[in-house]
Amino acid sequence: MAQRYNSGLGWADVTPKAGWLNRRQLMMTMGAALAASPALAATGPYSTDEAPNSLEDITGYNNFYEFGFDKTDPAAHAGKLTTSPWAVEVDGLVDRPGSYDLGDLLKGLPVEERIYRFRCVEAWSMIIPWNGVQLSHVLDRVGVQPGAKFVQFTSLARPEEMPGVKAGLLDWPYREGLRMDEAMHPLTLLATGIYGEPMPNQNGAPIRLVVPWKYGFKSAKSLVKITLTDRMPYTTWNALQPKEYGFYANVNPEVDHPRWSQASERRIGAGLFASRVDTQKFNGYGDLVADLYKGQDLARDY
Amino acid sequence: MLRDTIHRALRPVRPWMVYTLGALPALLLVVDVFTGNLGVDPVKTIEHRVGEVALQLIVAGLCITPLRRFAGLNLIRFRRQIGVLAFVYAALHLLVWITLDLQFRWSEIGADLVKRPYIIVGFAAFLMLLPLAVTSNNAAIRRMGAAAWQRLHWLTYPAAMLAGLHFIMLVKAWPAEPLIYMGAILALLGLRLIPRAAPRRVPA
Numbered sequence: 001m002a003q004r005y006n007s008g009l010g011w012a013d014v015t016p017k018a019g020w021l022n023r024r025q026l027m028m029t030m031g032a033a034l035a036a037s038p039a040l041a042a043t044g045p046y047s048t049d050e051a052p053n054s055l056e057d058i059t060g061y062n063n064f065y066e067f068g069f070d071k072t073d074p075a076a077h078a079g080k081l082t083t084s085p086w087a088v089e090v091d092g093l094v095d096r097p098g099s100y101d102l103g104d105l106l107k108g109l110p111v112e113e114r115i116y117r118f119r120c121v122e123a124w125s126m127i128i129p130w131n132g133v134q135l136s137h138v139l140d141r142v143g144v145q146p147g148a149k150f151v152q153f154t155s156l157a158r159p160e161e162m163p164g165v166k167a168g169l170l171d172w173p174y175r176e177g178l179r180m181d182e183a184m185h186p187l188t189l190l191a192t193g194i195y196g197e198p199m200p201n202q203n204g205a206p207i208r209l210v211v212p213w214k215y216g217f218k219s220a221k222s223l224v225k226i227t228l229t230d231r232m233p234y235t236t237w238n239a240l241q242p243k244e245y246g247f248y249a250n251v252n253p254e255v256d257h258p259r260w261s262q263a264s265e266r267r268i269g270a271g272l273f274a275s276r277v278d279t280q281k282f283n284g285y286g287d288l289v290a291d292l293y294k295g296q297d298l299a300r301d302y
Numbered sequence: 303m304l305r306d307t308i309h310r311a312l313r314p315v316r317p318w319m320v321y322t323l324g325a326l327p328a329l330l331l332v333v334d335v336f337t338g339n340l341g342v343d344p345v346k347t348i349e350h351r352v353g354e355v356a357l358q359l360i361v362a363g364l365c366i367t368p369l370r371r372f373a374g375l376n377l378i379r380f381r382r383q384i385g386v387l388a389f390v391y392a393a394l395h396l397l398v399w400i401t402l403d404l405q406f407r408w409s410e411i412g413a414d415l416v417k418r419p420y421i422i423v424g425f426a427a428f429l430m431l432l433p434l435a436v437t438s439n440n441a442a443i444r445r446m447g448a449a450a451w452q453r454l455h456w457l458t459y460p461a462a463m464l465a466g467l468h469f470i471m472l473v474k475a476w477p478a479e480p481l482i483y484m485g486a487i488l489a490l491l492g493l494r495l496i497p498r499a500a501p502r503r504v505p506a
């Protein structure tokens with residue numbers, strides 16, 4: 001599948017690859033690298049202009065329990081994952097259900113670059129330059145029926161290639177869900193790449209959900225199924241520990257996780273002494289998404 | 303016999319040398335800080351490593367008595383150093399939490415200390431280790447008297463259980479590692495409950 005931008009300029013155009021591969025490396029070659037490249041400009045109204053984390057950060061620190069509990073397990077074990085061919089089954093309340101080849105499902109849809117804040121429920125965060133298509137475009141393509149109220153996402157569970165699945169660490173396959181208006185929101189992305197390159201396996205290749213105003217666990221990886229349904233779907237963490245992980249899981253500094261505070265977060269890559277920053281409600285996307293929750297008690301619907 | 307070999311090998315080891323050995327994990331951390339060897343999230347790595355060393359030292363300290371009783375291996379002269387080191391690493395762990403993790407956000411630190419069960423449990427363990435460390439010298443034993451000193455040092459057992467519990471409480475789902483530590487702690491405490499054989503009666 002083509003990993004092109006619709007915005008003309010891509011990361012590869014504005015930054016020498018060595019620069020974003022490794023920030024430390026970038027520091028060392030700072031003079032040369034920066035002199036040769038124009039400033040990185042955020043593209044479009046949805047991207048943040050904060051500096052993205054290095055690819056080393058983004059691919060070396062992952063919660064992807066299909067490959068193990070440790071944050072370094074995905075980088076160590078995801079190399080074995082077969083991502084081509086890849087089919088995504090679309091079922092439930094849709095006009096055109098079926099098993100779609102990934103390329104066919106996305107063909108012709110605009111691949112955009114979105115630099116999003118990513119906030120994990122464990123109170124750490126990164127800035128990630130995703131490439132992907134809006135989920136709404138894909139849903140429009142398959143034809144959502146009026147009765148559909150929710151979308152469920154199912155991740156791959158392939159024990160031969162996923163040690164954490166084989167070990168039964170969670171109730172596999174991993175499942176997540178969104179309300180219809182959340183799914184149709186322009187911020188909600190089906191991401192297929194990072195830094196203009198195909199999605200690294202440990203980040204959820206070849207296609208994953210990205211919902212930047214919600215805690216990271218909502219953004220299910222390596223999707224094999226999208227189901228349109230009329231009721232709130234089963235979601236993995238919510239089913240495991242309903243008091244700790246709600247269905248909505250909107251980033252909210254005012255609503256603590258029962259075991260830890262959500263008031264602030266540590267920005268990965270910010271060094272030993274300056275990494276803690278205040279957490280923003282809806283992860284800073286409130287002006288775009290707060291309306292979705294008007295009249296809803298977010299302390300109850302956490 | 304293996305036991306005698308170990309005893310013989312350890313004969314030249316002075317108790318203070320345990321401190322030298324115990325400084326190694328900390329030194330290694332310092333080296334890793336400067337070589338950038340701590341991974342993507344150095345703060346968590348440091349916090350976890352010192353916490354884990356503290357827990358390992360607690361477990362090591364609990365091994366001393368059963369090893370002597372059940373294996374005849376006498377390492378009792380190293381126990382004080384192991385205990386003090388456990389406290390030092392627990393203190394470092396707390397310090398890392400305040401300085402690098404929460405970065406002196408005192409209101410959040412205060413809130414965590416009263417609201418977060420796993421923090422409360424960890425802090426309780428630390429507070430129990432504190433008087434043990436302070437009284438880990440001959441002068442304290444003399445001043446307190448052996449019986450009172452011994453009674454105070456029973457705090458080791460709840461401290462160990464709380465430390466193990468703290469680890470279990472802070473993880474998501476059920477990874478094996480914290481359960482293994484807790485299992486080891488409970489087993490080592492359980493061994494102490496086995497009654498000593500009654501002195502054999504000499505038949506008349």
Ligand code: HEM
Pocket residue numbers: 346349350351353354356357360392395396399403421424425426427428431465468469472
């Ligand atoms: C005897 C005292 C303590 C021991 C033995 C201990 C041990 C541990 C261990 C083994 C870990 C997990 C390391 C890993 O994941 O590999 C840990 C994590 C942690 N401990 Fe402690 N701890 C103690 C006291 C405390 C105290 C007093 C605090 C703070 C007030 C604290 C805060 C934390 C935090 C914040 C984490 C990391 C949680 C996370 O992953 O985000 N601990 N501790």
